[in-house]
Amino acid sequence: MHANRIAKSFAGLLLLLLAMTAAHAADWGMQDLMQMLSQKKTGSATFVEKKTLAVLSQPLESSGELSFTAPDRLEKRTLKPKPESMVLVGDKLTLERSDGRKMTVSLNDRPEVAAFVESIRATLSGDRGALERFYNVTLSGTAGEWQLTLVPIQPRMQKIISQIRIAGSRAQVKTIAFLQADGDRSDMTITSANSR
Amino acid sequence: MKSPRRTLLLAVWALSMLAAVLVIAQTRFIADLSAFMPKAPSTRQQMLLDQLRDGAIARIVLLGIEGGDNAERARLSRGLVDKLAGNPLFSSIQNGDAATAERDQRYYFDNRYLLSPAIDSQRFSAAGMHQAVGDLIDDMSGDAGLIVKQILPRDPTGETLRIIDQFGGETPPRTDNGIWVSRDGQRAVLMVQLTDSGLNTDAQAHALDTIRMAFDSLPGHPAATRLKMSGTSVLSVSARNTIQGEVGRLAVVGTVLVVCLLLLIYRSVVLLLLGLVPVVSGALVGIAAVSLGFGHVHGLTLGFGTTLIGEAVDYSIYLFMQRENGSHPAGFWRTIRLGVLTSIAGFAALLCSSFPGLSQLGLYSISGLVTAALVTRYVLPVLMPANARLNDLTPIGLRLQQALDFLMRMRWLMVAAGALAALVLVVNHQSLWNRQLSALSPISKAQSALDLQLRGDLGGNDMRYVASFTAPNQESALAEAERVDAVLRPLQRNQVICGFHSPSQILPSLAAQRARQAALPDEAQARGNLQLGLAGLPLSADKLDGFLTDLRAARRQPLLTRASLAGTSSGMLLDSMLIKRTSGFLVLMPLSPCGQGTTDDRLDLNRVSAALDANGLGQVTVIDLLEETTGIFDSYTHEALLLSSLGCLTILLLLSLACGPRRAMRVALPLACAVLCVVALLHAGGVQLTILHLVGLLLVVAIGSNYALFFVSDSGGDQRKMETSLVIANLATVMSFGLLGTSSVPVLSYIGSTVAIGTLLALVFSAGLTRIRSHARHP
Numbered sequence: 005m006h007a008n009r010i011a012k013s014f015a016g017l018l019l020l021l022l023a024m025t026a027a028h029a030a031d032w033g034m035q036d037l038m039q040m041l042s043q044k045k046t047g048s049a050t051f052v053e054k055k056t057l058a059v060l061s062q063p064l065e066s067s068g069e070l071s072f073t074a075p076d077r078l079e080k081r082t083l084k085p086k087p088e089s090m091v092l093v094g095d096k097l098t099l100e101r102s103d104g105r106k107m108t109v110s111l112n113d114r115p116e117v118a119a120f121v122e123s124i125r126a127t128l129s130g131d132r133g134a135l136e137r138f139y140n141v142t143l144s145g146t147a148g149e150w151q152l153t154l155v156p157i158q159p160r161m162q163k164i165i166s167q168i169r170i171a172g173s174r175a176q177v178k179t180i181a182f183l184q185a186d187g188d189r190s191d192m193t194i195t196s197a198n199s200r
Numbered sequence: 201m202k203s204p205r206r207t208l209l210l211a212v213w214a215l216s217m218l219a220a221v222l223v224i225a226q227t228r229f230i231a232d233l234s235a236f237m238p239k240a241p242s243t244r245q246q247m248l249l250d251q252l253r254d255g256a257i258a259r260i261v262l263l264g265i266e267g268g269d270n271a272e273r274a275r276l277s278r279g280l281v282d283k284l285a286g287n288p289l290f291s292s293i294q295n296g297d298a299a300t301a302e303r304d305q306r307y308y309f310d311n312r313y314l315l316s317p318a319i320d321s322q323r324f325s326a327a328g329m330h331q332a333v334g335d336l337i338d339d340m341s342g343d344a345g346l347i348v349k350q351i352l353p354r355d356p357t358g359e360t361l362r363i364i365d366q367f368g369g370e371t372p373p374r375t376d377n378g379i380w381v382s383r384d385g386q387r388a389v390l391m392v393q394l395t396d397s398g399l400n401t402d403a404q405a406h407a408l409d410t411i412r413m414a415f416d417s418l419p420g421h422p423a424a425t426r427l428k429m430s431g432t433s434v435l436s437v438s439a440r441n442t443i444q445g446e447v448g449r450l451a452v453v454g455t456v457l458v459v460c461l462l463l464l465i466y467r468s469v470v471l472l473l474l475g476l477v478p479v480v481s482g483a484l485v486g487i488a489a490v491s492l493g494f495g496h497v498h499g500l501t502l503g504f505g506t507t508l509i510g511e512a513v514d515y516s517i518y519l520f521m522q523r524e525n526g527s528h529p530a531g532f533w534r535t536i537r538l539g540v541l542t543s544i545a546g547f548a549a550l551l552c553s554s555f556p557g558l559s560q561l562g563l564y565s566i567s568g569l570v571t572a573a574l575v576t577r578y579v580l581p582v583l584m585p586a587n588a589r590l591n592d593l594t595p596i597g598l599r600l601q602q603a604l605d606f607l608m609r610m611r612w613l614m615v616a617a618g619a620l621a622a623l624v625l626v627v628n629h630q631s632l633w634n635r636q637l638s639a640l641s642p643i644s645k646a647q648s649a650l651d652l653q654l655r656g657d658l659g660g661n662d663m664r665y666v667a668s669f670t671a672p673n674q675e676s677a678l679a680e681a682e683r684v685d686a687v688l689r690p691l692q693r694n695q696v697i698c699g700f701h702s703p704s705q706i707l708p709s710l711a712a713q714r715a716r717q718a719a720l721p722d723e724a725q726a727r728g729n730l731q732l733g734l735a736g737l738p739l740s741a742d743k744l745d746g747f748l749t750d751l752r753a754a755r756r757q758p759l760l761t762r763a764s765l766a767g768t769s770s771g772m773l774l775d776s777m778l779i780k781r782t783s784g785f786l787v788l789m790p791l792s793p794c795g796q797g798t799t800d801d802r803l804d805l806n807r808v809s810a811a812l813d814a815n816g817l818g819q820v821t822v823i824d825l826l827e828e829t830t831g832i833f834d835s836y837t838h839e840a841l842l843l844s845s846l847g848c849l850t851i852l853l854l855l856s857l858a859c860g861p862r863r864a865m866r867v868a869l870p871l872a873c874a875v876l877c878v879v880a881l882l883h884a885g886g887v888q889l890t891i892l893h894l895v896g897l898l899l900v901v902a903i904g905s906n907y908a909l910f911f912v913s914d915s916g917g918d919q920r921k922m923e924t925s926l927v928i929a930n931l932a933t934v935m936s937f938g939l940l941g942t943s944s945v946p947v948l949s950y951i952g953s954t955v956a957i958g959t960l961l962a963l964v965f966s967a968g969l970t971r972i973r974s975h976a977r978h979p
Contacts, residue, residue, distance in 0.1 A: 064341040
């Protein structure tokens with residue numbers, strides 16, 4: 005047990021070193037970021053999401069937990085102000101509300117929903133193909149402080165979202181901002197609890 | 201024979217035939233699926249099955265456009281809708297286009313203050329609004345925030361969401377290029393509802409042809425694209441076409457085969473024509489009897505006409521071939537009479553069946569056989585020219601006798617085969633029966649697979665669990681549906697059911713609409729309550745002018761009727777749940793189970809029933825249609841099993857009475873062995889038994905007993921002639937039933953193959969086990 009943990013931290017250190025050497029290399033880019041992100045197998049975090057809406061006089065805040073299990077399970081569990089959860093496994097997105105009612109949709113059937121949730125899942129799993137299926141992606145910054153800018157490709161999605169900005173440090177996603185076409189926005193701040 | 205008696209006989213016969221023809225001329229022939237559908241024991245179940253068969257649900261046709269690319273399919277889908285819209289044959293045609301989807305959305309959004317189940321007198325008080333608006337703002341912070349944001353300015357209390365909530369848990373069809381497409385995107389899907397006036401199979405066929413022609417005439421449609429159709433009406437039309445085609449083919453080929461056989465044997469056109477007289481007479485009287493007894497004749501019954509050829513022709517074969525010096529051996533007519541009686545005993549069992557197709561077959565066969573036997577007995581001898589000479593069959597007869605002698609030496613092998621077959625059946629008794637009703641349906645596997653796919657594409661409700669009731673008029677039906685809703689909602693919260701549909705969710709009763717309208721505050725009151733209610737919420741009243749305007753309009757808006765739903769897909773959904781019948785309305789409310797998959801999709805109907813009873817809604821029936829149909833079918837199989845056993849017992853009893861228990865056993869043993877061996881053979885061939893196989897077995901006993909009777913009877917005539925006639929009669933039977941066995945209609949092919957194999961075995965086994973040795977040695 006103990007030995008196992010040492011071995012794991014050692015492996016983690018090794019990865020970190022590898023990532024650092026990669027970062028120092030001249031052409032740190034999309035490939036490297038995705039590579040780095042895809043190393044992470046599971047992770048859980050807390051989030052705070054702030055929605056700034058023109059119709060309301062003050063921003064709305066919600067918070068809860070996020071967890072990701074490679075390769076394709078993403079769970080967003082909102083605890084406040086109203087408990088609800090969104091679980092994405094493979095192609096199935098299940099929404100569960102506070103009264104226990106569930107709704108399942110298939111991403112295949114709902115391209116906009118797919119675009120929406122893939123922005124997070126594909127980033128967390130380092131799936132460049134999935135990201136580029138829905139967005140024009142540009143990367144800026146360094147391995148220690150990077151920012152991905154996603155611009156939707158589908159016209160239907162463009163009518164809703166103008167841009168998604170994801171910022172992070174190494175394999176850690178820190179903020180996700182959705183800029184909506186009508187000027188409203190939502191900013192999600194992620195605080196990692198643990199990850200492997 | 202004296203001349204007056206002869207004239208009288210012929211006159212009676214000719215008049216009967218004339219009467220039969222007259223009756224047939226007035227007869228209504230049907231060829232739909234009804235003969236495959238069980239008649240349900242209770243009237244309510246029957247009503248439900250009827251609805252599924254030809255009610256609003258059955259009027260829905262599912263269309264798929266395949267081939268080509270997305271854009272082409274989308275263009276064709278739109279073209280088809282344009283072409284069919286306005287045609288009085290169709291009450292609705294939908295392809296998921298944005299315009300219809302928008303009409304549906306408009307209906308629910310614009311009429312939300314009459315539709316929302318959340319509206320009561322407290323809803324628009326200051327406290328009520330505070331609560332409702334606060335809830336909506338919370339919803340906005342959640343995952344559905346983007347959608348909620350859009351409705352907030354005009355619907356701050358979230359009535360639209362309360363309406364949508366009622367439908368929850370369902371997957372609507374996928375859309376692409378603005379129209380519905382299949383799950384894999386490779387097919388454009390559409391839904392058409394046929395107009396319900398006078399919907400018989402012909403009208404359905406016409407409507408389906410209209411769709412097909414409309415598709416073919418679409419300008420510039422690529423050769424690679426195809427139109428696929430399914431739905432109850434498509435299936436019944438195709439079943440009818442199959443049956444009609446088959447009946448025609450079987451009648452022609454069957455007649456040709458028997459004619460060829462008889463020509464080959466008789467070598468005389470006169471004898472051939474005479475031989476067909478009892479067959480034709482029997483068929484005419486049989487059809488006329490069914491027509492009189494049932495009011496119509498099913499196409500399948502005609503299909504069985506071939507079976508009658510097989511048996512009725514035997515009598516004339518016996519008559520011609522066993523004649524010696526212009527008369528018949530003493531025991532001849534006694535044997536024939538006994539043979540006819542045993543056959544009747546077998547068919548009488550069918551007559552008692554409550555399976556609609558079988559009772560027709562029973563009546564047809566009994567009246568046909570009796571007629572054929574009577575005509576053979578009384579008319580044929582009169583018509584037969586005195587000098588009619590049969591081709592000399594002595595060489596064939598001698599060879600046949602050698603074969604039969606050989607069979608007698610194989611008798612122990614036959615008993616062993618029977619015993620082995622019995623053993624096989626006992627060991628495998630679990631897997632012998634097919635419980636699926638669909639086993640009898642003439643619908644091909646490919647067709648039902650397509651049906652399943654299209655239903656899946658459209659997210660269609662399988663309609664397995666249904667709550668149903670009747671009401672005298674639309675208003676009372678909707679009001680009662682609202683009371684049922686109130687019982688079902690808590691069950692949904694407790695996950696007893698996952699969801700349900702109710703007509704009142706789409707069109708509330710006028711009373712409910714009026715009550716909601718009365719609960720809406722006037723403008724001044726609304727403004728004041730809103731001002732108070734918004735206190736402490738991050739929303740100011742000046743953003744909600746649209747809400748106040750809508751509320752004001754809702755207080756004065758006319759109440760909703762069916763006409764308000766024109767052009768929406770919800771209207772079509774409403775029609776499938778609120779069904780107008782000749783007197784009153786039938787309401788069908790589909791319930792959806794919580795689990796998914798095959799094992800845990802069961803729904804605890806007892807709990808639903810109990811909850812309804814407890815709320816004074818005992819008149820609402822909840823049923824599992826799948827269980828119901830399977831159950832009904834099971835009971836038919838049991839009934840058929842019982843009736844067949846009774847039939848066999850009667851035959852045995854008849855035999856014992858006529859020729860003593862010892863001889864009766866000698867007759868029964870080969871028949872029993874034949875039946876066992878047929879079942880074992882079918883089982884070995886991977887065939888699961890259905891009710892029709894059982895009927896086939898009964899026929900094997902009925903027909904086979906004739907052979908055994910001749911073998912066992914001491915008629916004192918020419919043994920060789922008698923035996924030759926038996927073999928030829930058997931050949932005719934095996935041929936006509938074997939032909940039936942090649943039919944693509946399962947009902948016909950099951951009986952055909954069973955009887956063809958069974959009668960052949962019955963002859964062989966009778967020759968081996970029943971034939972009397974002393975006779976065999978006799979020259």
